[in-house]
Amino acid sequence: MPARRGADGPRTTRPSHLRTRDRCRRRAKPMSEALRPLAAAIARAAGSLGATLTEDEVLAALGTPPRPEMGDVAFPTFPLARALRNAPPRIAADLAEALRTELDDLPDVSRIEAAGPYLNAHLDPTRRARRVIEQALDTGYGRSSDGVGRKAGIDYSSPNIAKPFGIGHLRSTVIGNALRRLHEFQGWQVTSVNHLGDWGTQFGKLMAAFERWGDETALLDDPIQHLYRLYVDFHREIETRPELEEEGRAWFRRLEEDDPRAREYWERFRTLSLREFQRIYDRLGVSFDHFWGEAWYNGMLEPLVNEMEQDGLLVESEGARVVPLDDLELPPCLIVKSDGASLYATRDLAAARYRHDTLGTDRFLYVVGAAQSVHFQQVFAVLDRMGHTWARGLAHVPFGMILGISTRKGTLVFLEDVLDRGRDLALEVLRTRPGLSDEERARIADQIAVGAVVFADLSRNRMRDYEFDWDRILDWNGRTGPYLQYTHVRLGSLEQTFRERFPGVEPGLPDDLSCLDSEHVRAILQQLERFPTIVVEATRDLEPSQVSRYLLDLAEAFNAWYSGGERLLTDDVAASAARLAVARAVRQVLGTGLGLIGVPLPDRM
């Protein structure tokens, strides 16, 4: 029933050779490049012991010790044991010895020591602080040029015309939006496409229903509500009056034959629905380059089928025309129904080709529920069979479903209701904040609601199913969107306080950073260093939740310092400036990261 890319549904995965991961996987990014000199030194030391290790191999093997007092970087020696015919602890000790003379050439490293089978390096706190903060303060921190010169397309959201924008449509919308921003951040030129469910027999039913019971004023007052009600009522009536079924089919036939009256209905329903969707998209901060719905491809279906026919791809089966895919252990892909009509897959084939031809994309992502995995396996396989080598650049990005929002059980939840409730809850809290105008309050409350809802969805692995829960999705305590927004706001007011306290002093990095040699700051710097790697991995795995979780880790590291530790701003200008620099770096990364996953940034809370 979910027209094109409905929200509910199951999940599957295609054969391994077509898997998303394989298609889009890029070389795993090692840890921070700043550690390269250290890695090189370790590689040399290993070489002097008789093992051959490249710089990159070492860099990739580097990890973090479980406890901070053990050091900042760890290198496990287990893999060397066989080649060196020696026990790992022995090797670690030998490496530490061999590196003793190299320490002078590694200004960032203050100490290297063996700890059992591990070789642990301690980084010089203030040098590291300066390096990390300088990098992180740059607005482009975390950017990469991986996608420069490449084009990507993303198909996401794709709701059904004349049906409410349910909470179920949230997933595709926010995941797709985050993937879009992640790709753009990596230099890709991205085109977003909203594959609206704007065609099919359900429109015939809708028209038949409107002819019978439609109400102009109700339609204009609340279009989707009215149309949805008609649709539901129509289905209920069909139970007792089966002839309505045929009436709906007749109307759809008229639509396909370009009957003016049917056409007019379609245009109206579509326009009105789109207007409502746009309101939600605006609220979410989501946009699309193209609203190419299913109907967009109508004219391309017949030529496509003819071509497939000529190429001998189609086989007759039970009156239908199909592409057999037995060799891939997939069910045959239906192209033409026995009554001559096209299907969902037909439209997707045409769409894929059209998009590739007009956009020239190197990669195209379909952010659609996991229930449609088989469908996409089929479509991709057929395109491949048609000789379209570019089909290798297509990937389905599946996600789990939201449970407990069945239409049948009457538990359908409208996204707008969720956002409204979130806004009202936020308003309650904001009431206690002084110095805010009503407009500011309203806008901020909405940003908080959006932040809560978006983040709640993006905070878990996308494949996971989850139960819809009002309290959980709008929660602002703990690891939530509002928590991050709040942290970001406080970081901002910290800078403001600094400027008020030290008028005329530009916040910058003072020469003396010794006040940053603390456990709390060390933890923050470690988080800041992770950001570029996180961005690359989240893009590689098409998993925005990695960014979400990272931002929480970063915010928690900062809050532990801010709330539990020393006072950041004191009478000491230099020390205050040094600590503010850390805060500004965190704010910069937090802001960038929240932008990537589509969480709005209130300027006050």
Place this chain on the structure above:
RNA sequence: GGCCCCGUAGCUCAGUUGGAUAGAGCGGCGGAUUCCUAAUCCGCAGGCCACAGGUUCGAUUCCUGUCGGGGUCACCA
């Protein structure tokens, strides 16, 4: 039945190409606010990582099987 996803603390989830004592939030209990926003922070309790084998110096992680939950398997989208 075939195939796919999932199974980690009471609940919701992390767990870095396999690595040191498996982590966090919520909930529970106990603390912190004359001071930079308490939508915050600190502490305590809570685990046969579903089960059984296998590979490995080492497995929550990889392989096989079993059990449990969800999904999917041609004329809907």
